Amino acid sequence: MTAQRVQAIRVQGLEKSYKELQVLRGVDFEVARGSIFALLGSNGAGKTTVVRILSTLLKADAGSANVDGFDVATQPANVRESISLTGQFAAVDEILSGRENLVLVARLRHLKGPGKIADDLLERFSLTEAGARKVSTYSGGMRRRLDIAMSLIGNPPVIFLDEPTTGLDPQARIEVWQAVRELAHRGTTVLLTTQYLDEAEQLADRIAILHQGRIIVNGTLTELKQLLPAAKVEYVEKQPTLEDVFLALVGSDGKDGDASSDAASTRMSKEHR
Ligand SMILES: Nc1ncnc2c1ncn2[C@@H]1O[C@H](COP(=O)(O)OP(=O)(O)O)[C@@H](O)[C@H]1O
Numbered sequence: 720m721t722a723q724r725v726q727a728i729r730v731q732g733l734e735k736s737y738k739e740l741q742v743l744r745g746v747d748f749e750v751a752r753g754s755i756f757a758l759l760g761s762n763g764a765g766k767t768t769v770v771r772i773l774s775t776l777l778k779a780d781a782g783s784a785n786v787d788g789f790d791v792a793t794q795p796a797n798v799r800e801s802i803s804l805t806g807q808f809a810a811v812d813e814i815l816s817g818r819e820n821l822v823l824v825a826r827l828r829h830l831k832g833p834g835k836i837a838d839d840l841l842e843r844f845s846l847t848e849a850g851a852r853k854v855s856t857y858s859g860g861m862r863r864r865l866d867i868a869m870s871l872i873g874n875p876p877v878i879f880l881d882e883p884t885t886g887l888d889p890q891a892r893i894e895v896w897q898a899v900r901e902l903a904h905r906g907t908t909v910l911l912t913t914q915y916l917d918e919a920e921q922l923a924d925r926i927a928i929l930h931q932g933r934i935i936v937n938g939t940l941t942e943l944k945q946l947l948p949a950a951k952v953e954y955v956e957k958q959p960t961l962e963d964v965f966l967a968l969v970g971s972d973g974k975d976g977d978a979s980s981d982a983a984s985t986r987m988s989k990e991h992r
């Protein structure tokens with residue numbers, strides 16, 4: 720990796736509470752331009768809260784955040800022009816075809832040549848053959864890919880993917896991973912949140928673990944693995960996995976035992992269906 724001086728995202732001392740529930744207690748991290756950064760955390764850790772603040776949908780209580788050089792609190796319109804956000808639910812229209820969805824968004828954004836934009840994106844995300852079909856016939860992976868393709872219309876330099884593969888089957892996950900790699904390959908900065916360790920391991924240049932309101936570690940996969948003592952002699956070839964690192968840091972149940980936040984998490988995961 721070449722050293723990149725310019726940061727696409729800078730987050731300093733971010734705090735956010737929902738009434739009594741203190742979700743973010745001082746979150747700091749930076750994301751280098753053109754890199755894939757994974758914000759890893761258990762259900763209810765506050766990942767979506769971070770993404771909502773960075774995408775100007777939610778105001779932080781304290782701290783600052785900068786996206787593509789713009790302050791989320793004082794320059795929200797500029798931030799919104801620099802980003803796209805893909806949530807856990809595909810925001811595509813079922814009745815339209817994949818191509819029609821793309822053309823529609825390109826038109827809404829007043830871009831020239833919406834047909835060509837749509838065709839290029841279909842090709843980039845291996846949806847050319849399915850392009851003319853109604854989205855209602857698509858698999859979960861195809862929908863998610865179309866959703867990512869739609870969010871790229873207008874070429875935003877920074878893209879937020881909030882749990883892009885939650886609820887997808889293994890094959891579809893791999894397809895979405897391909898799509899994410901493709902994004903970074905073209906220079907888009909990707910901030911993705913995930914509760915899947917293997918997803919972070921597969922995709923991210925850097926991984927930050929969000930736990931009990933703070934980033935408890937932040938580094939490359941290699942750096943994170945070095946946090947654990949070297950493997951024992953009897954496991955000559957065994958390297959710690961990210962899962963070993965995560966569980967050692969967070970504890971094996973991954974929760975902080977806060978009953979109210981557990982109840983809230985259950986509600987969240989229901990909503991996610
Ligand atoms: N609008 C809200 N009002 C009250 N509590 C919320 C709200 N949004 C999220 N929470 C709670 O804040 C915590 C963090 O939520 P979230 O950021 O969605 O976590 P994650 O995305 O990591 O699963 C959870 O306990 C969740 O229930």
Ligand SMILES: [Mg+2]
Pocket residue numbers: 766767768881882
């Ligand atoms: Mg979430």
